[in-house]
Amino acid sequence: MRIRLLTFLGIAALGVTSLRAADDKALGYFSDKPAPAAPASSGYGATTLVGVILLGGAGGWLYMRGRKVQITGRVARRLVIDETKSLGSRQYLVVASYEGKKFMLGVCPGRIDMLTPLDESPVPRKAE
Secondary structure, rough: OHHHHHHHHHHHHHHHHHHOOOOOOHHHHOOOOOHHHHHOOOOOHHHHHHHHHHHHHHHHHHHHHHHOOOOOOOOOOEEEEEEEEEEEEEEEEEEEEEEEOOOOOEEEEEEEEEEEEEEOOOOOOOOO
């Protein structure tokens, strides 16, 4: 996400720099001739302003589109995968929680089976 924002800012800075280099005053430093008189208007113009606004809007849109978090109304996730264990050959045991209840699931290609509901009490392990 930050890479997109930094890329956008770099492109915008490069565009502004290239516009300033195209100014007659900046080009006058590289020649023996005196710098030409300044134009009557001293701004970049409406076209440049519209271009910068459009680039800023496009960069903001890309930044917001890449975010994973919702802007408003964040909803807590109710379904959570607590643990997985691979059994090989694309087969897994999965412990999933939903609204405070835990279930053991068997997952294989094309099929998911609930093996058993789990209670909250931890099972003591034997020392190996």
